[in-house]
Amino acid sequence: MLRQFRLFHLGWIIILAGALLAHFIQTSGGITIRDLRFNGTNGEVMSGLLYVPPGVTSENKAPAILAVHGYFNSRETQDGFAIEFARRGYVVLALDQKGHGYSDAPAFANGFGGPAGLAYLRTLDIVDVNNIGLEGHSMGGWTVLAAAAAMPDAYKAVVLEGSSTGAPFAKEGDTSWPRNLAVVFSKFDEFSEVMWGVPTAQEVPVSPKLQTVFGVTEPVVAGQVYGDIAAGTGRMLTQPNTTHPGDHFSNEAIGDAITWFDQTLEGAKPLPVDDQIWIWKEIGTLIALVGFVVLLAGTFEMLLSTQAFARLRREPAGTAHDSRSAKWWIAFALSAFVPVITYYPFFYWATVVFPASALLPQTFTSQIALWAVLNGLIVLATGFVLRGNKVEGRGDILGSVLIALATVGIGYLAVCAVDFLFKVDFRFWVLALKPFDLVRAKIALVYLVPFTVFFVLALRGLHTGLSVRGDNRITQYLSNIAALTLGFVVFLGFQYLTLLFTGHLFSMNEPLNTVIGMQFLPLLAVVAFLSTFAWRRTGSYLPGAFINALFVTWYIVSSQAIQFPVS
Incomplete structure (x- = not known):
């Protein structure tokens, strides 16, 4: 009987080890995390995780950042950004967009939930309302831009990660709106056509749309600050060496956001930009995910050893x-x-x-x-x-x-x-x-x-x-x-080798479904393992x-x- 319990126990051990590692990383240095529900537009329920650095109180307020994930993701997807922001003294609200995670449906409504998120963040008595930043990835960029458009005096700086201003989902940008904007658009981003109207991400510096926002007619120089941060017209473009979903998994992309908020917001704790520990949280939750698969296999084997399910156990009958x-x-x-x-x-x-x-x-x-x-x-x-x-x-x-x-x-x-x-x-x-x-x-x-x-x-x-x-x-x-x-494996390998050598996917008009296809690889591998085990x-x-x-x-x-x- 003990043999039938080995995988079951092992699964729990792996889960506990991974969960503890992830927990200690995201609460490093005394950060606390609160699971929030609050009322948004028309009484809709919005969800978020609030990261609070140690020592932050109503008497000792801190700068804050509204961080928002992209389409088909949830508040936890921003954990790399949220952990590093919180370690530097920012209060961080990692928001579930409308229709995502635990926020009320439908998606896309009411500014994607961005105005509600910013309004709620400003009600917290631990927040320095004069130093609020907005950070959003992909559709999350449009979410924070909706907040910026609805409340133009309620924030100080914006970071768009793999996102853009303008139609069809955001207000058109110019040299004065949004305030102090950093565009972090990776060199191999799959959505350059959708976001900035250019065939490849490497061509974003010559995008007329981006040049209008920066107020120039020549190519935008990555890493150079344009405009005047003190006047709220600061602009900067950076291009990390990664892809659109890779922004979540890039020290460079996260570091670019840290650098911009260091320059535009006041009151944060200075830490070197390369002092990042978020990857260990990802490793922890990966360990827990592996433990989950082991637990399913172990639970199945344990149940087969019981009288209730013993009749199911038999050898495959032929090949x-x-x-x-x-x-x-x-x-x-x-x-x-x-x-x-x-x-x-x-x-x-x-x-x-x-x-x-x-x-x-x-x-x-x-x-x-x-x-x-x-x-x-x-x-x-x-x-x-x-x-x-x-x-x-x-x-x-x-x-x-x-x-x-x-x-x-x-x-x-x-x-x-x-x-x-x-x-x-x-x-x-x-x-x-x-x-x-x-x-x-x-x-x-x-x-x-x-x-x-x-x-x-x-x-x-x-x-x-x-x-x-x-x-x-x-x-x-x-x-x-x-x-x-x-x-x-072949499909994604071909697509991303094409992206590497040409700057765009082979299926240029299918960036979303191609990115989503990445999930099929590990998911189908787990399916094959569990079904073969059974x-x-x-x-x-x-x-x-x-x-x-x-x-x-x-x-x-x-x-x-x-x-x-x-x-």
Whole structure:
């Protein structure tokens, strides 16, 4: 019995180690973090994390920064910026935009929630209201610009990370608005056309739109201060060596924001710009995320050893192929590359077939769901054409559902416990797992249906269609992970090599979906690991399919924006 508990205990140990590391980094030096809810425009509920440096009181006020994430992210995505700002003595409000995280839907409404966030920050008696900065990444830049437009005298400086002034989502900038503006636009940012109207990020210095903001007709010189900071007309462009999502994971990009606020705000504690520790928080939450996956596997194995689920345990009954023949390689190639080939067109179809509505209020989740179901049907059809040996792998449906609910339920309790005790989620970069709020829990019940269909069809095809006689454990895991991820490895590698050598993605008109595709790699690798783990112990594809349907639905719905009001 003790052997069946080893992974379960190991998962908890890894989670605790990662959560403690993340907690001690984000509270380094006595910083406290408060989980906030406050009323915004028309009584809407807004959410944020408030970072308060030590010694800050109503008698000892501190400068403050409103920090806002981009589209499809949440307040925790800004933790690199927030930690470093707070270490330097700033009170930081890391805001959930409207329709993101725990802020009320819909997204895009009421200035993305920016005016409400700035107004709330100014009500705090610990804040020096004469020294407030605004920092936003991507759509978060438009959020803080909305705040700056609504309250033109309520802030002193702005940092736009991978963002821009102007149509269609922000007021046009000029030499006097916004006040003291730093544009941090990375050399390999995928959104140069959208933001500044130039084909590549390296051409941003000659963007007419940017030159208007800086009041020049020649190329803007990166690192040079334009205008007059004392008069509020200061301007500076910097171009870190990273990509659009890389801004969150760049000492250089975070350092540029620190440098600008050091020059434009008063009252902060001087620290060298290269004195940054935020990466250790990311490492901590990554460790916790790995521990979560181990915990799911360990919980499943532990449950199989109980009397209630012992009947599910059996060896896989045969394999689909005696060796890796030409037929196997064709099936493998289709499994790996068809999902990538269909990625852009199926996503587009979803926007036409399933626009945001009260039933399907998350545009991107609907896109993934349609892509998934259609690819599941392709897998089913492929199985009829490229049949191998007959493998019976269905197993006990009810037992599979119950063990999946119990397994993911334990994992969910772990995420909630870490959130409650340490105020961290399980994440690495933009890959994040966090507890539901009530609205997203109801949304998840709807999206669970198509994702369950997909995983039943896809994992049936994986385990009864690609299994090979004689494969050892490691070969089986690696083969299945490759079958689900290799296409995205090639796809993203090609896109970003093109970006590196040409300055733009190969699919120039698809920067958002390309960036989002990064998450598919680790997510599908976890799916393959968990499903293979369950298959090897039950000889059924159903437990792994139901576990992954619950896990992936939770992951996607909890992290996506809500574009339509949901009661």
